[in-house]
Amino acid sequence: MESLSIDRAMPFSREAEQSVLGAMLLDTQCIPDAMGICKADDFYIERNKELFNTIIELYNLGKPIDIVTIKDQLTLRGVFESVGGLEFVMETMNMVPTTRNVKHYAEIVAQKALLRNLIRISEKALEESYRGDEEPEAIIGKTEQQLIDLSQARSSKGPVHLRTYLGQSVEKLAELSENEGDLTGITTGFIDLDKRTAGLHGSELILIAARPGMGKTSFALNIAQNAAIDSGVCVAIFNLEMPGIQIANRMLSSESMVSSESLKKGNIRDDEWEKIGEAVDVLSKADIYIDDTSSITAPEIVSRCRKLKMEHNLGLVVIDYLQLISGSSKGDGNRQQEISDISRALKVMANDLNIPVIALSQLSRAVEKRESKEPMLSDLRESGAIEQDADMVMFLYREGAYNEAAPEPNRTKCIFAKHRNGETGYEFLTWLGEFTKFSNWSGSREE
Known part of the structure; x- marks a missing residue:
């Protein structure tokens, strides 16, 4: 093949x-138009980049922009001679066909810069692929994330008038007012939790943490199961x-109410087979995808979720657990920074995907050393920015565990x-350990 x-x-x-x-030099009204489309790094020729920065500096300082002020500012920056002096500035001013087309010219500059960045990302992916010291999935994940970041940087819409968001807010309120009850998001399947949260909402990062043996994995799986079955969410x-x-x-155990121990050992009674069959039927219809890759990076998770969003309208993500996600520094970085x-x-x-993301997290052993074993925010292991990023x-x-x-x-006290969008506090759940399941609490709220 040729x-x-x-x-x-x-x-x-x-x-x-x-x-x-040239348009920016001749007409200061062109400056905000150009700034809204391209930035200094979009200019390929170094002296053009320097002149753009100089014009922006003067504009932001509220100073007039003419030959004298440009020369003075370029001199202060120490680049007057290197860019070509006044001859370059005059040549630039004479170069522009018309200032009315400044937005079009700026779009060309931005598009060329986008192409160059695409080339750099592609070259880096090629280099890593030839080197062969990383898993292909890792290279794909990083490359995809870089492309997404590049696309998002270009699609940034900038300031939007309040009336736009007010219109969207009223539309959302009208939609919510048609719903019966107080649930405005995806159900957790637990009455008291839904009352406190109004459900799980798009863009929320929800952190669930506990010491071993409290049932955090079961809790997260219960929520996932309830969301898929009751709300029809992927x-x-x-x-x-x-x-x-x-x-x-x-x-299967939590849906059929057949003990997990019986399922593990295969000790199934005749009357339990019917329950299992019904549970299999219900779960098979639920839109649930399981990824049990033991060594996975955040970019890989993001990549796979984007694919599920496009192909199956993904509505909820559960990650068990945060500290097991691989970092990208090949072991030479600070783990706390990696977790952040x-x-x-x-x-x-x-x-970006407008979905709730549930991430499970470990707690430090400091909990066990205190008289009161109830967790606190300071107990989050390798916390870094976890608490800051989380919406909930x-x-x-569970006192019974101790x-x-x-x-x-x-x-079990939840x-x-x-709670960024609501009140802090607590609710109670009932732990059904035999079935690896939580259920609604019907007893007293007194501690």
């Missing part, structure tokens, strides 16, 4: 760059420590330690 001959020169337009600058579950078949068994970067990536994903932080605490003589050994 190879295609391609001009490898970086794409740019000298004429467009100088026309943008759910993605990323479990980094448990194979998919174990997750399926847990869901991961939590930030998950929050950005929740925003829920802790699970004290066998507890009056209500199965009563503590809302942070």
